[in-house]
Amino acid sequence: MNPRVLEAEALAKQQVRDAGATPGDLALSCDVVVVGSGAGGAVVAATLAEAGQRVIVLEEGGYFPQSEAGAMRPSQQLRHLWRDAGMTFAIGVGDSPVINVMMGKCVGGSSALTGGVCFRTPDHVLQTWQRERGLSDFTPGHLEPYFEAVEKRVHVETVTPDRWSSSTLAFARGTAKLGHPLKPMRRNTEGCQGYSRCNFTCPVGAKLSVDVSFLPSAFRAGAELYAHCMVDRVTHRDGRATGVVGRVLNGPRHAPGGRLEVKARRVVIAAGAYHTPLILQASGVGRASEQVGRNMTLHPGFRVMARFEERLDGWRGALQGAWSDALEHERITMTALFLPPGVLAATLPGIGRAHRLNAELIPYLGVFGGMLHDEGGGTVRRGPGREPLVTYRMDPRDKAALPTLMRWMAKAWFAAGAKEVILPVLGMAPVTADQLDTLDLEHVPGQMLESSSQHPLGTCRMAHSAEAGVLDSDGQAWDLQELFVADGSIVPTSLGVNPQLTIMALALRIAERLRERPLPE
C-alpha cells in the first residue's frame, strides 16, 4: 500500500468524525464551512486550513479508508461509495438517451472514483469562457500556476505505453493504421501496478485522489470533517451567508435524523453539479438569473467494444492509459477504459444461452470510449425525496456526431484485427466489418443509445453578470455575500475533456482569493 495512503488514513482517524454514529442534533461553529469533500471542497479546505482558518468539512457520504475500499468488490463499492448505488440517471427528453451519471457519495467524492485522468482546460474552451461568458481573467497564462500547483500536489504523471492495457494497445494498433496514433494519458497516480480498477478504488493506493492528496493537508492543519451530514440550505442574514442547516444521517441506512447546524463566517458549497443547485435553490439564491440548475453539460459517453480471436484480458494494465483527439473536429474525445466483467456482461446483448456465449467472450473483448463535447441541455430540479430530478435534452448537433463516433471507432477496431464490434445501441447484435457499412446509424432513436457520464458540469455557472450566471468570477453568489461555490457546477461550459483537474484548479483559484480576503465579523 502506498505510504501516502497510510499516512492519510492515520490523519483521518483523528480528524474524521462519523456524525451519523451518534443520535441527536449536531451544532458546530467555525470560520469556514465547506459542504462536500470532493475535488473542489477538499482543495478549498486544505488551502484555507493551511492559512490558519478554522475549517469544517461536511460530507453526506461515509468515510472508507482506501485500504478498506480497495478490497471491496465493485458491487460493494457501488452500494457503499456511489450515489444511488451507481443508479443516478439523467432522463432523456426528446430524441435523447437516458444517461447513467456516476457520482461518488463518500469522503473524497467522485475524485475517489475516477480513472485518474488529468487534462488541463483546453485553450479553445477558455477562449469561449472569455468570449461568451465575459470571464476575461481566464487565460491559459492566468490559470497556469493553479494547474501547476494542483498537478504537483496530486502527482500527475504520464502513462507510458508499457503500462497500457492489452485492450488499449489493440485500439492503438487500429488508430495508428487510420493515421492517428493514440496519445499517452496524464493521470494522478503514483506506483500504478495496472489493476485496472481505478473506478473502484485502487487496491494499492496508487491513485492520489483528494482524500489522499488534499484532505490530509487540511487535517494536518486542523480541519475537521463530519461524515454523514446532509446540508439542506444556507442560512443568511442581511444579505450575507451565516452558515448551513441540514440533517445528520443516522443509523445503518443513513436516514435523516438529528438537526445539523453549522454557524460560519463564510460558506463554500462543493456538493457537485447535481446537489449544489438544490442547496442554492432551497436557500433562495440565484432567483434573479433563473440560471440555478440549468445549463448542465454531461460529456455523454459511449462505449464501443470489439471481439478479437485472441485473448486480450483487457483488465490487465492501466485503466485509462491513452486517448485520442482524432475526432476533435467533431467535438469528440476518445479515452481508454475497461470495466469489471459483470458490468461488461450487462452491456452484452442476449438472454440465456446467447448471453452466456457473449459472456464467455469477455476475455476477448477490447473496450474504448468516446465522449461528446456537448452543447448542454440538462436541468436539475428538486425531485421527490432527497435526490434531484434531472433531465437532459441532447442537442441535435451532438446527436448528429454519434454515427461518426461509432463508425470511426469501429473502423479502428477492425483495423486492429477485431472480428466483431459491439456498438452502444440497445438490443443491437455485434456487427462485422461488412455489416458496419450497411447500418443506418443516423436514424437510431436517442432512446436506444446506451450512454453514461461521469462529468456533470455547469449548473451554477460563473459569468460576468447576475443575468448570465449564478456566480461571479471568484465563485461568489451574485446575490448573497460570503457564499461561494467551488465544484463542477461552476464550470461555465462543457470542457470536452475529463474535468477533475479543471475543478481542482478553479477551486484553488477561489480558495487562494478567499485566503487573502478578510473573514467577516
Add this chain to the structure above:
Amino acid sequence: MVPRVPNALVPPSTLAALRAVAEAVFSDEQGPPPAARIDWVLVEFEDFLTLAGSRARLVLRAALFAVTVLAPLFVFSLPPLRHLSVAKRVLALERMEASFASAAVLAVKAFLCVLYYEHPDVQREVGYVGRGHDTRVTP
C-alpha cells in the same frame, strides 16, 4: 469486509421475481445455473437494495415490476414471469430486450450481472482474474 446491514426492505415477492429473471438470464442448455449461485445473488441483492437508497430501490423495483408483468405478454402468456418455464422466460426476455421496453430488461439484467459475475465460481468460468479485490462472499 463491510458487514451486512439487517434488512426488512425486500419482500419475498420481489426476491421471487428476481430469481425468475436470474434463472432465465444465466441459463444454458442444461437449464438454470446452480441454485446456490442464485441464492448468493439474492442475498447480495437484499444487502444492495437496503444500502442503495430510496431512489435506487424505486428504480430497481419499477424495472423488475415492468419485466415481471410485460415480458410474458411478448410470448402471449399471462404474468407473472415466474409462472412460465425457464425456456419460455428466456424467449419472453429476449423479445422484450429487443423491443421498445428494452430499458427495463437492461436495468434488471445489468443489476443481476454486476452481482452474478462477482461470484468466485463464475469469475473462474469466465477466466477473469479479479486481482486486488476481496472475492469472499458477503456473510
